[in-house]
Amino acid sequence: MQVEITNEFIQEVNEAAQRDDKQFVATKIAELHPADISEILKDLGEEGVKFILDNISPELGSEALADLDDDHLRKFLKVLPVSRVASFVNELESDDAADILQELPIRKREETLFALQDKEKVSHILDLLHYEEDSAGGLMAKELVKANINWTVKQSIEELRKQGERVEKIYAVYVVDDLGKLVGRVGLKNILLANDNTLIKDLYDPEIISVETYTDDKEVANTMRKYDLEALPVVNVQGQLLGRVTIDDVVDLIKEQAELERQIMAGISSNIEEDDNIWILSRARLPWLMIGMFGGLLGAQFIGLFEGDLMLIPAMAFFIPLITATGGNVGIQSSSIIVQSLANQNILNTGYLSRLGKVILVALVNGVILSLIVMLFNLVLGQSLMISSVVSIALFSVILLSSIMGTFTPLVLDRFGFNPALASGPFITTTNDLLGLGVYFLVAHFLLGL
Amino acid sequence: MQVEITNEFIQEVNEAAQRDDKQFVATKIAELHPADISEILKDLGEEGVKFILDNISPELGSEALADLDDDHLRKFLKVLPVSRVASFVNELESDDAADILQELPIRKREETLFALQDKEKVSHILDLLHYEEDSAGGLMAKELVKANINWTVKQSIEELRKQGERVEKIYAVYVVDDLGKLVGRVGLKNILLANDNTLIKDLYDPEIISVETYTDDKEVANTMRKYDLEALPVVNVQGQLLGRVTIDDVVDLIKEQAELERQIMAGISSNIEEDDNIWILSRARLPWLMIGMFGGLLGAQFIGLFEGDLMLIPAMAFFIPLITATGGNVGIQSSSIIVQSLANQNILNTGYLSRLGKVILVALVNGVILSLIVMLFNLVLGQSLMISSVVSIALFSVILLSSIMGTFTPLVLDRFGFNPALASGPFITTTNDLLGLGVYFLVAHFLLGL
DSSP states (O other): OOOOOOOOHHHHHHHHTTTTOHIIIIIIITTTTTTHHHHHHHHHHHHHHHHHEEEEEEEHHHHHHHHHHHHHHHHHHHHHHHHHHHHHHHHHHHHHHHHHHHOOOOOHHHHHHHHHHOOHHHHHHHHHTOOOOOOOHOOOOSSOEEEEEOBHHHHHHHHHHHHTTTTTTEEEEEOOTTTBBBEEEEEHHHHHSTTTOOOOGGGOOOOOOOOEOOOOOHHHHHHHHOOOOOOOOEETTOOOOEEEEHHHHHHHHHHHHHHHHHHHHTOOOOOOTSOOHHHHHHHHHHHHHHHHHHHHHHHHHHHTTTTTHHHHHHHHHHHHHHHHHHHHHHHEEEEEEEEHHHTTTTOSOOOOOOOOHHHHHHHHHHHHHHHHHHHHHHHTTTTOHHHHHHHHHHHHHHHHHHHHHHHHHHHHHHHHHHHHGGGHHHHHHHHHHHHHHHHHHHHEEEEEEE | OOOOOOOOHHHHHHHHHHOOOHHHHIIITTTHHHHHHHHHTTTTTTHHHHHHHHHOOOOHHHHHHHTTTTHHHHHHTTTHHHOOOOOOOOSHHHHHHHHHTTOHHHHHHHHHHHHHHHHHHHHHHHHTTTTTTHHHHHHHBBBOOEEETOOOHHHHHHHHHHTTOSSSSSOEEEEEOTTBBBBEEEEEEHHHOOOOOOBBGOOOOOOOOOEEEEEEEEHHHHHHHTTTSSSEEOTTTOOOOEEEEHHHHHHHHHHHHHHHHHHHHHTSSSOOTTTOOOHHHHHHHHHHHHHHHHHHHHHHHHHHTTHHHHHOOTTTHHEEEEEEEEHHHHHHHHHHHHHHHHHHHTTTTTOHHHHHHHHHHHHHHHHHHHHHHHHHHHHHHHOOHHHHHHHHHHHHHHHHHHHHHHHHHHHHHHTTTOOGGGGHHHHHHHHHHHHHHHHHHHHHHHHHTO
C-alpha cells in the first residue's frame, strides 16, 4: 500500500507516542510498506522512533531499518535495547544484518551477536563484517540458492525448498562443482519448465559473470548495469561461491554516489537534506565558503601588488570578473568530463600525453573564438587597442591553463584516493580564480609596460 | 565472458572489416557478451559497424543494439537496410523494439513494421509508440506472464510455458481478474514450491505496487528504488495490466540522469564523452562559455560606471574576486539542495514561506561568520575601517541575496518544465557575479559617499 506521508500524520504518530497507544501502531503503521515506515521514522524524534520500533513486529521493523541510510540507522539503534536489536537482526538477510551490526558500538555488537539464536546467521554475519564496506564482499549477502552440477532438477527443487526459506528473492540457482567453485547458473524459469529428471549439467548456462570479494563497489555497480544483472555472484580467489550482490543494493549505491557527487560539486561537505536543522545546514556549507573566502582574500592581496597599475589604468579592474568567471567555467567543464570517464571506467586506454594533446586542441578552439569576440566587443565599446589586447591575451591564456588544470586535477585526486568530483567544485573555481588573476595582471603589467 | 576492449582489438576489427573477413565475426565477436559488442560498435567507424552488424547473428546483434544510447543507435541504424533492421527488431522484447523503431525516419519505420512477420509484436510495438518516452508507458515492455485469479498452479505453469517463451526475465506472475484488472502477484518461487492444484487465489499476494502509463519516469525510478522492485507493473486508468517496467531500464535511467545533471552543472550543453572529436567537444562547451563571457562583459560595463570611484580608491578593485566567488559558491550550494529535494520528491510538504525563512536563517549564520572573519582580516592587513566595512557589508548582502536566488531559481525552473540542475551551473554563477558586483559597488558608492 502506497501512502503519502503528511505533516498531519507525523503529528498523529507523535500524539499516539505520547499516550503510548499501542493500538495505533497495530492499525495505522503495521499496514504500511516497510519503506514507508522508514520514511516516517526519519521524520520523528527519539520518542516517536522508540514508540514505533518497540511496538512493531520484528519482520516489519527489521525491513524498515534495512531501508535506512547509515546516519539514521545509527541514531535509531541507540534508542533500542540489545534484545530488540537482536530480534530485528534475526529477521534480516546477512547483508542487511551485517549493516546493522556495523553501526553498533563494539560492546553492543558483541551482545547482539550473543543474543542471536541462529548460529548459522551469526557465522554469516561475522564473515561479512570482515569486508570493506565499499567492496563486493561488503555489499554481498550470504543467502543464495546453489545446486551441484551433478544433481537432477528434482534434487535442486528439494534443495531450493530448503534453502529458499532463507532467501527473499531467488532470481537464479547458482551451479557449483564438488569443490564449491562457481561454474554457471540456471534461471528459475528453466527449472520450472524442465523435467524432474533432467540433470543440472544439461540445463545450466556456463557463461556467468562474477566478481571477487575485493572488487570495488563502483565496479560492481558498473558490471551489473552494463550486463543488466539483477544479482551478481561473488567468489573468492579460488573461484568458490561465497555470496551474491542484489540489484536493489546497487540501485541505492548508484543513487547515493550521484547525490554525493552533486554535493561535492556544489561544495557541501556532508550529507545534508533540506529538512535538516539550520545549524547542520550552515555547518555543512561553511568549509568550502571559507576556502573560497581565503582564496578571495589571497586574490585581494595579489591585486594589491598592482595598486599602482590600477591607479594609472582603472579599466584593468573592469575585466576581473570576466577573467575569473571564464577560468572557473572552463575548469569545471574540463574536470567534469574526466570525472565522467573515471566513473564509467572507460579511461584506461587513453595515455596522459594523447589526452593532454586533445585538451589543448579543444582549449585552443574555444580560446581563439572567445578571445576574438571579446576583442571585437572591447574595441567597439571604445576600449583602447592595448587594453583590449591585454584582456584577450589573458583570457586566451586562462582558458588554456584552466583546461589543463581542470583535466589533471581530477586524475591526480583519483590517483591519490580522493573523490575526483572534488575537482568540479569550489576547489577548482577558487584555484582558477587565483590562476586567472595571476595571468591577467602579469600580462597587463608586462604588456602595458607599467 | 568479460573482456577489456583495447585499441589493438579495435584495430583488428577494422582490418577484418577491410578484408570483409566474415570468419572474424564468427570467432572473435560472436563469443562476446552483447553489452561488450555494443561498446565495440561505439569505437568503430561506419564501415566497421556495418561489417559487424551484417555478419552477426540477429539474436546477438539485436541485444547489442538494445544496449546502445539513442545517439549511437540512430547513427548505426542508418547503415542498415530495412530487412536487417526487421530481423533485429524481431528478436527483441517490445520495449527495446519500440526504442529502435523510434529512432528510424518515418518511412523506414513503416517499412520495418511491414517486414515483421510476428503480427502480435507489431501490435505491441505500435501500442508502445504512442507513449511519451519519459513516461511509464514509454519505459514498459508488453511482455509479461499473467494468470487469472481463478486458475490453479498447474494451469498457470502451462500458461507460463506458453507466455514464458517471449519473456526474457519473469520475476513474478501477475494475477488479474476476469476483466484484466491487476489484483496481485505470485513470486516464481512460490509457484515452484506450491502444489499443482493450489488455486492462485489462495497463493497470491494482493499487496502490489503499480504505476499508471502516464507516470513520470523519475517517479517510476523512485518507486522501484524505494520499494526494492525488480519489475513494476503498469496499468491503465481502469486498472488493467498493460505491461511492466524492469529494473535494468531504470538503472540505465538513473545513471543517465545523474550524468545529464553533472553535465548541466558543469555547463556542458550536450551529451559528450571524452573520446568524441575535438569539434564536438568544443561546440558542447561554447554556449555556456559565451553566456559567462557576456556576463563578464556586462560586468565590465557596470564596473566602468564606477571608474571615477576606482581612481580615488583603487583598493575597491581588490575585493571583486572575493565578492563574485562567494556569490557563486553560495548560489550553487543553495540550489543543489533544492535540486536534491526535487529529485527525491520529498519537497511537497514544505511551503514557500517556511522555506524562505529557513534559507534566510542559514544565510544569516554563514553571512555573519564570513563577513566578520573578512572584516578582521582586512583590518589586520591594514585596510581602512571604511573599506573593510564596505567589503563586509557587501559580502553579507551577497550571501543573503545569492542564497535566495539559489533557492528559488531551481524551483522556478522546475515549475516551468526546465531541468532544475540548470540553476547549479554557470547560469547561477554568471547571474550571481553580476548581482555581487551590483551590490558591492552600490554599497561602496553610497557608504564611501563617493
